[in-house]
Amino acid sequence: MNISNSPQPTESKDAFDWHFVTPLYIGSALNPVNTTFIATALVPIAAAINVPVGQTAVLVAALYMACIVAQPAAGKLSEAFGPRRVFLAGIFAVLAGGVLGGLGQDLVTLLVSRILIGVGTSTGYPSAMLLIRQRAESARLTEPPGGVLGGLVIAGMATAVIGLPIGGFLVAAWGWRSVFFINIPLALVALIMAFSWIPRDTQCRSEKTLRTLVRIDLAGIMVFSVTMIGLLVFLMSLPDPNWIVLGVTVLLGLAFVWWEGKVSQPFIDLRLLAANQPLILTYVRFALAMVCVYTVMYGVTQWLQIVKNISSADVGFIILPMSLVSILLTWLVSRRNLVRTPLIASAVACLIGSVGVFLVTTTTPIIWIVVITAVFGITMGMGASANQTTFYTQVTADQIGTASGLFRTFGYIGSITSSALIAIFFNPNVSDQNLHLIAAVMVVLSVVGLIIIIADRKIMMLVKA
CATH class of the missing domain: 1.10.20 (Histone, subunit A)
Incomplete structure (x- = not known):
């Protein structure tokens, strides 16, 4: 199937100017930052609407649910109706969610707001990947646009970490409603930029739209959801x-x-997916790495707060170097379209970091904890960038939207699995011993991830490391 809404031929040197990529980066960043914004607002939300703190956890789960389903669905819709249309529709949903949540007076309203934000922000990454692929083919590029893809990784992954300190600042300065209202100016900026700078999709005729709706496999999307x-x-x-x-x-x-x-x-061509074993391995590698990264982001941070009695604001700054390391390495790796060396380095770093977590105790100096968490910045930056470059080359242009959505879905599965690990081992109490049990699981997962990379002949035989 050929992409019917491809842009007009573009000169290579002008293909990815800042007008084109800026709205894509902003749209892709809205999803990860919203996953972490809410963390610092749960306690004040519970107090304001008079519900137990435990019930507010549904606001976190709701966004996860929406994202897991909406990411590949948004990719499929982008392939069918055009990525710009889907991108804009998603930003409108974020805008509505921000208004609704900011004005919400009860848990149900806030829940609907989070679902809207989850669905809306989920359109950013897969539609951006399709727009980039269309633009690259229009410019007749022979290699993936590494710098542009690296910017997406930074916007879509590394920004998740800075959401914690930003969320804490917003709540401290303007109250819990600000974590919802902040989406309004962000969405408006993204809308104005997208309307102005992203090329229009081809015109959809009504009869073509009807045929497209039939082809979308809505039943498959519902069962998958x-x-x-x-x-x-x-x-x-x-x-x-x-x-x-x-x-x-x-x-x-x-x-x-x-x-x-x-x-x-x-909706998802399982036969084609089964035949594309390298793509499956890419998804699995990414999910395993994200289990460990998110366990550090949420499990180690809980241990720091409860066992070492460090404030949430200070914890946010302790793990901030992890984000900075990932941003730097993403920029360096993506610009050269490197795959093999970054994948091996990310897996080794994950293993070393997991061993480090296994060795920490209540008496471990904070500086060593900063170093250990920063090691996972190598896993986040190199792993996410190299895996994204890999799957970009493993699918055709008409599959890139759905494939991108599934890539993010596997990342969320990794995140949710890490939450399950934390719930299992930190129950009934958080302690050094329980943290070490989590670290032992992380070591095993890291070894599995490293074996998958080394055993992949196509990865190991790449000329460009």
């Missing part, structure tokens, strides 16, 4: 597993596989 939500609910039920939910989720997964093999235009 419910399956992913079931998986999320099961993982969040740990350490007291809800086996009924798991059983239903498995049945739904089997139904999804059956349906996708039956329809002519599947």
Whole structure:
């Protein structure tokens, strides 16, 4: 299937000017920062709307649920209706979510707001990847536009870490509503830039739109959505597993596989995916790395707050070097389109960092904890950049939207798995011993990730390391 909404030929030197990439970066950054903004606002939200603090955790889960489903769906819609349209629709959803949440007076309203923000921000990355791929092919580039893709990694991954201190500042300065209202100016800026600088998609005729809707496989999207939500609910039920939910989720997964093999235009072409083993390995590598990275971001930070009695604001600054390291390495790696060496380095760094977490105790100086967490910046920066460059070359232009969404979905699965690990081992209490048990799991996952890379002949035989 060919992309019918490709832009007009563009000169290579002008293909990725700042007018084109800036709105894409802003749109891609809205998703990760919103996942962490809310962390510092949960306690004041609970006090303001008079609910237990534990109930506000649903605001975190709601965005995860929305993102897991919406990322690949947004990619598919971008391929069908045009990436600019989907990008703009998503920004409008973020704007609505920001207004609704900022004015919300109860948990249900805030929940709807978070779902809107989750769905809206999920359109940024897959539509940006499709726009970049279209522009690269229009400019007849023979290699991935590494610098542009690196900017997406920085906007889409590294910014997640700075969301914690920014969220803490917003809540301290203007109250919990500011973590919702901040989306309004950000969305407006992204809208103005996108309307002005992103080239229009081709015109959609009504009859073509109808045929496209039929081809989109809405049933497949719905079954996939419910399956992913079931998986999320099961993982969040740990350490007291809800086996009924798991059983239903498995049945739904089997139904999804059956349906996708039956329809002519599947939401996710499982046959094609099964035949593309390198792409599957890329997704798995990324998910394993994200389990460890997010465990550091949320598990080690909880240990610092509870066991070492460090404030949330100070914890945010302790892990800030992790983000800075990842940004620097992303910029260096992506500009050269490197894959093999960064993948190996990210896996080794993940293993070293996990061993470091295993060795820390209550008496460990803060400077060493800063160093250990910064090591995971290598995993985040090099791993995310190299894996993104890898999957960019593993799919065709008409698959890049859905493939990008699935890439992010696997990242969220890694994040949710890390939350499950934390819930299992930090129950009933947070301690050095329980942190070491989590670290032991991280060591195992790091070894598995390293073996997957070394055993991948296509990766190891790359001429350009």
